Amino acid sequence: MTLDAPIIDTHGLAKRYGRTDALVDLTLRVDAGEIFGFLGPNGAGKTTAVKLLLGLARPTGGGGTVLGAPLGDRGARREVGYLPELFRYQPWLRAREVVELHAGLRGVDGGAPIDAAAIAGVLADVGLADRAEDAVGGFSKGMQQRLGLAVALVGSPRLVVLDEPTSALDPVGRADVRSIVRRARDAGSTVFLNSHLLTEVERVCDRVAIVDHGRVLASGRIDDLLGESVARVRATDLPAAAELARFGAVETAEDGWLSFPGLDLERIPDVVAAIVAAGGRVHAVDAGRATLEDLFMRLVGGGEVAA
Amino acid sequence: MRAIWIIARLTIAEAARRRILWVLLGLTLVSVSLTTWGVERLVSLARGGDATELEIQVGVSQVLILVAFMFSFVLAMTAAFLGAPAIASDLESGVAHAMLARPIRRADLVVGRWIGLVAIVVGYACASGLLEIVTVRFVSGYTPPEPILAVGFLSAQAIVLLTFAMLLSTRLPAIASGAVCVVLFGLGWMAGVFAGVGRFFNAGPLVDVAEASRWLLPSDGLWRGTIYSLEPPAVVLVAVGRGGPAAQANPFFATSLPPTPFLLWSAAWLVLVLAAAAFSLSRRDL
Numbered sequence: 274m275t276l277d278a279p280i281i282d283t284h285g286l287a288k289r290y291g292r293t294d295a296l297v298d299l300t301l302r303v304d305a306g307e308i309f310g311f312l313g314p315n316g317a318g319k320t321t322a323v324k325l326l327l328g329l330a331r332p333t334g335g336g337g338t339v340l341g342a343p344l345g346d347r348g349a350r351r352e353v354g355y356l357p358e359l360f361r362y363q364p365w366l367r368a369r370e371v372v373e374l375h376a377g378l379r380g381v382d383g384g385a386p387i388d389a390a391a392i393a394g395v396l397a398d399v400g401l402a403d404r405a406e407d408a409v410g411g412f413s414k415g416m417q418q419r420l421g422l423a424v425a426l427v428g429s430p431r432l433v434v435l436d437e438p439t440s441a442l443d444p445v446g447r448a449d450v451r452s453i454v455r456r457a458r459d460a461g462s463t464v465f466l467n468s469h470l471l472t473e474v475e476r477v478c479d480r481v482a483i484v485d486h487g488r489v490l491a492s493g494r495i496d497d498l499l500g501e502s503v504a505r506v507r508a509t510d511l512p513a514a515a516e517l518a519r520f521g522a523v524e525t526a527e528d529g530w531l532s533f534p535g536l537d538l539e540r541i542p543d544v545v546a547a548i549v550a551a552g553g554r555v556h557a558v559d560a561g562r563a564t565l566e567d568l569f570m571r572l573v574g575g576g577e578v579a580a
Numbered sequence: 581m582r583a584i585w586i587i588a589r590l591t592i593a594e595a596a597r598r599r600i601l602w603v604l605l606g607l608t609l610v611s612v613s614l615t616t617w618g619v620e621r622l623v624s625l626a627r628g629g630d631a632t633e634l635e636i637q638v639g640v641s642q643v644l645i646l647v648a649f650m651f652s653f654v655l656a657m658t659a660a661f662l663g664a665p666a667i668a669s670d671l672e673s674g675v676a677h678a679m680l681a682r683p684i685r686r687a688d689l690v691v692g693r694w695i696g697l698v699a700i701v702v703g704y705a706c707a708s709g710l711l712e713i714v715t716v717r718f719v720s721g722y723t724p725p726e727p728i729l730a731v732g733f734l735s736a737q738a739i740v741l742l743t744f745a746m747l748l749s750t751r752l753p754a755i756a757s758g759a760v761c762v763v764l765f766g767l768g769w770m771a772g773v774f775a776g777v778g779r780f781f782n783a784g785p786l787v788d789v790a791e792a793s794r795w796l797l798p799s800d801g802l803w804r805g806t807i808y809s810l811e812p813p814a815v816v817l818v819a820v821g822r823g824g825p826a827a828q829a830n831p832f833f834a835t836s837l838p839p840t841p842f843l844l845w846s847a848a849w850l851v852l853v854l855a856a857a858a859f860s861l862s863r864r865d866l
Contacts, residue, residue, distance in 0.1 A: 329681060347685070355678060359674030361675050362675060377586050381586070381683060
């Protein structure tokens with residue numbers, strides 16, 4: 274496998290359960306060293322896609338490779354860490370023992386052994402150093418999810434697949450996960466982050482794919498997908514005759530916000546001056562761009578989503 | 581192979597941590613104590629009367645067979661309810677997903693679980709069976725002709741049910757797998773009774789169907805091995821000489837060990853059903 278070979282490469286991947294198409298045509302590429310966000314509303318086919326990538330389910334169409342090997346290849350799975358959406362671990366084991374178990378299973382058939390220091394280190398990374406000797410059965414959901422992250426990250430796998438890794442975490446926990454994911458990337462792992470929490474994805478991912486009804490609706494770098502910046506100004510008492518056409522197309526919202534898509538952000542002072550000169554009153558200026566949520570809502574069309 | 585041993589160890593550790601082993605040990609002590617006390621009382625009463633030592637030995641052997649039947653039932657239930665959730669519960673809870681995303685075969689999970697559970701069931705059978713035999717000998721003086729063989733057949737019967745429960749567990753929920761297994765265990769035992777009675781009455785089709793079902797689920801045939809191993813040889817000779825086919829109709833009496841082809845088939849059956857369980861799980865979408 275060459276350095277620029279994709280970590281994940283799928284073509285027309287499909288999965289049908291009975292009469293239900295869970296995944297119709299998944300074509301995507303994830304390159305080494307990136308954090309890839311896999312976005313979609315509930316039921317879009319995200320978890321199905323993850324299961325196909327890991328060999329937990331078999332595709333009914335298409336195909337692909339993970340780490341250069343066919344989907345589900347055992348050798349490739351040695352270099353994959355996985356946090357399932359249903360993060361359940363043996364409740365009668367201690368947290369350290371759960372990670373040891375997975376370290377042992379990762380090392381079968383010639384895999385490099387993972388020592389106790391590495392296991393302690395990964396537990397510390399996810400904030401469970403003090404709970405390493407506690408039984409998992411007594412853990413909160415958030416702590417179990419942190420344990421799942423430790424399981425996924427132990428041994429520094431080349432690919433880390435995280436299925437909804439922050440679903441049970443509070444805001445502090447979510448910030449921790451973002452930090453953990455970035456550190457994993459910096460340590461050389463490629464991260465495939467499956468989520469419907471757009472803010473999380475937007476903050477941490479390099480590239481994303483948005484899926485719905487089993488199809489990829491858009492994919493690429495977040496900057497490219499979000500496109501041009503949008504300057505917005507909230508103004509009142511603005512005469513109808515105000516000369517704003519020279520700033521390009523103007524979109525007016527009921528709450529007084531004027532949007533100037535494609536406007537060079539350097540010209541915002543000119544816009545404000547023009548409004549004031551026309552007798553309008555400026556209350557707020559937002560020199561931003563469309564959010565991932567805006568894009569998501571436009572593509573998915575009002576599906577269930579959480580920011 | 582390493583994955584299999586990791587999972588087998590995990591299975592045994594689970595039984596210990598979840599106190600299954602300790603519950604089984606406690607039940608063994610309670611049941612052995614009670615049944616031994618019962619045997620001691622019966623023997624004392626018999627010796628106080630005019631029973632001969634041979635009669636006492638025959639009586640004790642029959643009680644021992646009934647106790648073994650109780651243990652076989654308890655073992656069957658234990659095997660069914662250990663085997664039934666072995667795969668199904670891990671799939672339902674999601675525990676299996678994280679493990680099977682590791683570089684292990686699904687067959688490793690099945691075989692590892694099976695080895696661990698077989699160790700538990702055989703350990704329980706040996707502990708309870710041999711302890712019962714030793715204590716009965718202590719209070720009555722009777723030692724069955726083949727105590728090790730008896731425990732071996734008892735264990736084999738439980739392993740049959742355990743393996744079958746695990747096969748069901750790869751496709752059915754744990755409760756359904758356990759229930760099906762228990763029902764089939766009962767039907768298998770009844771098939772053995774029907775086969776014996778049918779032979780006595782020369783009811784050809786009944787015997788054929790009953791025999792076929794005994795081969796489909798060889799638990800009852802193995803149970804016959806337990807009985808034979810516990811019987812005094814003199815009783816077998818007398819019963820066969822006097823009773824003939826009528827003796828075979830008794831579900832608590834055996835005129836011989838299970839035939840070698842049946843034992844070979846039972847071993848092959850275990851391998852086939854275990855392989856089917858591994859194949860079934862490997863073809864399943866998680």
